[in-house]
Amino acid sequence: MNAKDFNVNALAANEKHRLWLDIDGWQLPVLCICGASAGPRLVLFGAVHGDEYDGPEVIHRIFAQVQPDQLCGTLLMVPVCNVPAYEVVQRSSPIDGANLARVFPGNPRGGITEQIAYWLTEKCIRGADLLLDIHSAGVAYDLPNMVGWTHSDAPHHQAGEAAARVFGAPVVWAHPAPVPPGRSLSAADGLGVPSLYTEAPGGGRVSPETLSLFVNGVTNVMQYMGMLAGKPTPAAPQHELIGNGNLDQTILSPCAGHFRADVKLLQDVRFGQRLGTVYDLLGNELAVLTAPADGRVILLRALHRVKVGDGLAQITGVNR
Numbered sequence: 337m338n339a340k341d342f343n344v345n346a347l348a349a350n351e352k353h354r355l356w357l358d359i360d361g362w363q364l365p366v367l368c369i370c371g372a373s374a375g376p377r378l379v380l381f382g383a384v385h386g387d388e389y390d391g392p393e394v395i396h397r398i399f400a401q402v403q404p405d406q407l408c409g410t411l412l413m414v415p416v417c418n419v420p421a422y423e424v425v426q427r428s429s430p431i432d433g434a435n436l437a438r439v440f441p442g443n444p445r446g447g448i449t450e451q452i453a454y455w456l457t458e459k460c461i462r463g464a465d466l467l468l469d470i471h472s473a474g475v476a477y478d479l480p481n482m483v484g485w486t487h488s489d490a491p492h493h494q495a496g497e498a499a500a501r502v503f504g505a506p507v508v509w510a511h512p513a514p515v516p517p518g519r520s521l522s523a524a525d526g527l528g529v530p531s532l533y534t535e536a537p538g539g540g541r542v543s544p545e546t547l548s549l550f551v552n553g554v555t556n557v558m559q560y561m562g563m564l565a566g567k568p569t570p571a572a573p574q575h576e577l578i579g580n581g582n583l584d585q586t587i588l589s590p591c592a593g594h595f596r597a598d599v600k601l602l603q604d605v606r607f608g609q610r611l612g613t614v615y616d617l618l619g620n621e622l623a624v625l626t627a628p629a630d631g632r633v634i635l636l637r638a639l640h641r642v643k644v645g646d647g648l649a650q651i652t653g654v655n656r
């Protein structure tokens with residue numbers, strides 16, 4: 337069906353639905369479970385970046401596991417949002433070069449990436465009670481299993497934080513408002529919809545640990561929202577991080593070469609500490625990366641070959 341004709345509220349209750357939404361010749365996969373009784377709408381997005389597979393893996397399992405007669409409300413899921421980028425195992429679209437996570441709320445008359453963002457915003461996020469956008473480190477980076485949210489006293493930010501804490505990730509990361517522009521979370525923010533996102537190690541695969549953690553996390557959130565029976569049982573976080581605008585700097589490679597990290601993920605570092613090195617193919621140092629501030633390492637480049645401007649590492653603050 338054409339994306340503009342899709343109306344989640346018109347789908348039959350007490351049923352599972354598999355749909356393709358046509359957007360300018362591309363087919364967007366949609367999985368929806370409409371519960372036996374009315375209730376909240378939870379929206380899950382996967383593969384907003386085309387080389388992140390945690391979203392589709394988690395969403396397919398949740399779709400198989402949750403039965404409509406046990407569900408109160410609507411579970412609306414898009415296992416792969418960035419279909420053109422997914423097709424070529426890339427973070428961004430090969431058609432227009434755009435990063436889907438930078439163009440929300442999109443534009444129905446823009447390129448394919450902006451059109452996808454527009455229809456995801458209008459048909460999924462608008463009217464939702466919560467958005468969970470499942471990301472991972474993709475093929476080039478390494479990140480811990482974590483959940484993040486926008487932090488402020490606004491009711492929809494507080495609701496996002498409450499859901500994020502119920503998810504039960506070992507690393508939790510609060511980002512002081514405002515939300516940076518272009519994200520699915522910014523589109524949700526603009527509509528007053530609470531939101532959260534996940535990250536995971538990525539690497540072109542999904543570990544059994546991440547899969548189990550995220551399926552449990554989504555189940556916890558659904559129980560918390562009253563969509564499924566039972567009480568959520570989140571584990572306590574091991575790392576409480578806070579992203580502050582001054583500390584949140586992805587350090588970019590000043591040159592092309594072969595990158596090797598000198599620190600580990602979630603290691604505490606001091607200002608000026610060596611984080612990694614870019615070498616030439618004879619092993620000569622081309623550039624040494626140092627920490628721009630005290631903090632904890634939240635992201636590292638995993639793919640050794642780097643070009644000028646590739647992200648190599650990111651440091652963030654520690655909440656407690």
Ligand SMILES: [Zn+2]
Nearest residue numbers: 385388471472
């Ligand atoms: Zn991503």
